Amino acid sequence: MTKLTYLNEPGVLYNLKRRYALNEIYTYTGSILIAVNPFTRLPHLYNEYMMEQYKGVQLGELSPHVFAMLNDSMSQSILVSGESGAGKTETTKLIMRYLTYVGGRAVLDDRSVEQQVLESNPLLEAFGNAKTVRNDNSSRFGKFVEIQFDTSGRISGAAIRTYLLERSRVVQITDPERNFHCFYQLCASGKDAELYKLGHASTFHYLNQSKTYELEGINNEDEYWKTKRAMDIVGISRSDQDAIFRTLAAILHLGNIEFSPGKDSDSSKIKDSTSNFHLQMTATLLMCDPDVLVSSLCTRSIHTNEGIIIKELDCAAAAANRDALAKTVYARLFDWLVENINKSIGQDVDSKAQIGVLDIYGFESFKHNSFEQFCINFANEKLQQHFNEHVFKMEQEEYKSEKINWSYIEFIDNQDMLDLIEKKPIGIIALLDEACMFPKSTHATFASKMFRNLSSHPRLEKTKFSETDFTISHYAGKVTYQTDSFLEKNRDYIVAEHCNLLSSSRCSLVSGLFSSLPEESLRSSYKFSSVASRFKQQLQALMETLSSTEPHYVRCVKPNSVNRPQLFENQSVLHQLRCGGVLEAVRISLAGYPTRRTYAEFVDRFGVLVPELMFGSHDERALTEAVLEKMKLNNFQLGRNKVFLRAGQIAILDVRRAEVLDNAARRIQSCFRTFAARKEFVKTKKASISIQAYCRGLFCKENV
Structure with a gap:
């Protein structure tokens, strides 16, 4: 892209549109x-022939491709970003497939490290992906996969880290979205579904809040058996698989338990026989005592100095308690899966190099934005800062190190945005945590304190028609957040009754999910843990990992809102390019020197333009300068080791080089044709003379 004659927004957009029409879906903009x-399959781009073509090739030598971003000789990270439906998950799978190809061994064992790494994708997709408004297979968690290589360049280990699973989706969805894929797969599994007393997805509260049960082109039963196969390959035993699906079935039955008022006004009980059936099934599947399960749902223990007081819960509180249990069990099951995948694959602490692939949710802005969108957009702000530091700050550091005469170019720095969210003691997260620690706090008191402490911040606005909503000016645009569920979603309570119930389960997997809790948390009724603060710590660890590697950026773009091939919506694409920092990178390139070559590379390519100076000269810097002066190019700069060129100058040199080579080719062809024609002429002339001589000889004999 930086080679375009006109490097501006219309030029970038036109170039992408023309390439997209030709199924050239990849384009470079600098790094x-x-x-x-x-939105269609292009198998010719990803077959084994293409993987072999890009193996070991330097960036820029072949056409743009996601395979060209990788080099297993050094530690690096590939950051895949973009809005929902832009293709992040598919791009990540392609990268991992290519890595397992270049770093794989010639073995037939399905349980090789490479195969386990690949099969971890569909397994985590089943438990962590869901249909959203924009995407049928949206990742509802962040994932960083670190693949390790030994001294011979072979894969020797791997590690998977996950971030911020959207736990609230387990108990609440909106039409036409879906819950996590694994629930629908289990309901369609045939005999297994019958074993767990499951019917169609529409019969379960956690699934029927939306009327979307099927995905176009996807068979839920087939996907179930693919998930089971993936479990086999990553090393999950059949007994653990059975426990996993029993736990999923228990969550579905748990969601169908309803409550009615008890004898007292603030108490509750199991509503009817249908709810009692689902309660019994939940207890059976979790292998726990049904009476203890009822007690843990309908009552709460309060520890006081005088002893333990049992408090009855009303119907609404009991339902909220039920949903909290479902979310906790699912979240811990997901963490168990990730942990066991990592144990099965194994890490190589002595690896020579690592390649990390980050697949994380893109920037989100909906009509209603809650706590999840706040955390997701916070993560994107962090990644944008890393992008700024690498693409912009480090680029300008190179100008300094090469001693280039350079005027510093301003770019959008979002550090003030990050301070607003995470700075202690009065950042939004700190104020949210403080509000969560007080039982009587509400979203209104939290919003009031936030506006009181942060009202002067230029990035924060109070909305006109609400006392509790707030608007943040993110790097990608303004987003208004509704705070009504912020406190509830940030509180990750460990409920003593739930822990006691499930830690005593006769199923080793279920009891194991709750076995590592500290003793003090089991003595208290609630143990508060901040989801936002934990997520902030995870992001900080991720940033440290990314900073220790050479980063590469893949910006995925969704060309249209209807998911159709060969449809390119200009305004939507332009907005995504702005949000992803691509156009900002183009602006920096336009103002600076986007093309730079070492003197040896430059002379090797363009030395043909000054053949009279090539003989006997070894000063590559002087030869570079002579080429540029002969071509009458201005405003280039010569650094210590490289030449820096303005946008479009390399294209001028390439055109002139092509002319010189064409002229040389034509001269060679002319000389060769002359040689061939003369050779043919001499041969013909000689034959003619011989024939003439022969004919004259016959004529003379006849006369005699």
Whole structure:
């Protein structure tokens, strides 16, 4: 892209559109790879022949491709970003497939490290992906996969880290979205579904809040057996698999337990026989005591100095308690899966190099934005800062190190945005945690304190028609957040009754999910843990990992809102390019020197333009300068080791080089044709003379 004659927004957009029409979905903009979702399969781009073509090839030598971003000779990270439906998950799978190809061994064992790494994808997708408004297979968690290589360049280990699973989706969805894929797969599993007393997905409260049960082109039963196969390959035993699906079935039955008022006004009981059936099934599947399960749902223990007081819960509180249990069990089951995948694959602490692939949720802005969108957009602000530091700050550091005469270019720095969210003691997260610690706090008191402490911040606005909503000016645009469920979603309570219930389960997997809790948390009724603060710590660890590697950026673009091939919506694409920092990178390139070559590379390519100076000269810097002066190019700069060129100058040199080579080719062809024609002429002339001589000889004999 930086080679375009006109490097501006219209030029970038036109270039992407023309390439997209030709199914050229990949385009470079400096060190950024833009990947436009084709919404159709292009197998010719990813077959074994293509993987072999890009193996070991330096960036820029072949056409733009996601395979060209990788080099297993050094530690690096590939950051895949973009909005929901832009193709992040598919791009990540392609990268991992290529890595297992270049770093794989010639073995037939399905349980090789490479195969386990690959099969971890569909397994985590089943438990962590869901249909959203924008995407049928949206990742509802962040994932960083670190693949380790030994001294011979072979894969020797791997580690998977996950971030911020959207736990609230387990108990609440909106039409036409879906819950996590694994629930629908289990309901369609045939005999297994019958074993767990499951019916169609529409019969369960946690699934029927939306009327979307099927996905176009996807068979839930087939996907169930694919998930089971993936479990086999990553090393999950059949007994653990059975426990996993029993636990999923228990969550579905748990969601169908309803409550009615008890004898006292603030108490509750199991509503009817249908609810009692689902309660019995939940207890059976979790292998725990049904009476203790009822007690843990309908009552709460309060520890006081005088002793333990049992408090009855009303119907609404009991339902909220039920949902809290479902979310906790699912979240711990997901963490168990990740942990066991990592144990099965194994890490190589002595690896020579690592390649990390980050697949994380893109920037989100909906009509209603809650705590999840706040955390997701906070993560994207962090990644944008890393992008700024690498693409902009480090680029300008190179100008300094090469001693280039350079005027510093301003770019959008979002540090003030990050301070607003995470700075202690009065950042939004700190104020949210403080509000969560007080039982009587509400979202209104939290919002009031936030506005009181942060009202002067230029990035924060109070909305006109609400006392509790707030608007943040993110790097990608303004987003208004509704705080009504912020406190509830940030509180990750460990409920003593739930822990006691499940830690005593006769199923080793279920009891194991609750076995590592500290003793003090089991003595208290609630143990508060901040989801936002934990997520902030995870992001900080991720940033440290990314900073220790050489980063590459893949910006995935969704070309249209209807998920159709060969449809390119200009305004939508332009907005995504702005949000992803691509156009900001183009602006920096336009103002600076986007093309830079070492003197040896430059002379090797363009030395043909000054053949009269090439003989006997070894000063590559002087030869570079002579080429540029002969071509009458201005405003270039010569650094200590490289030449720096303005946008479009390399294209002028390439055109002139092509002319010189064409002229040389034509001269060679002319000389060769002359040689061939003369050779043919001499041969013909000689034959003619011989024939003439022969004929004259016959004529003379006849006369005699």
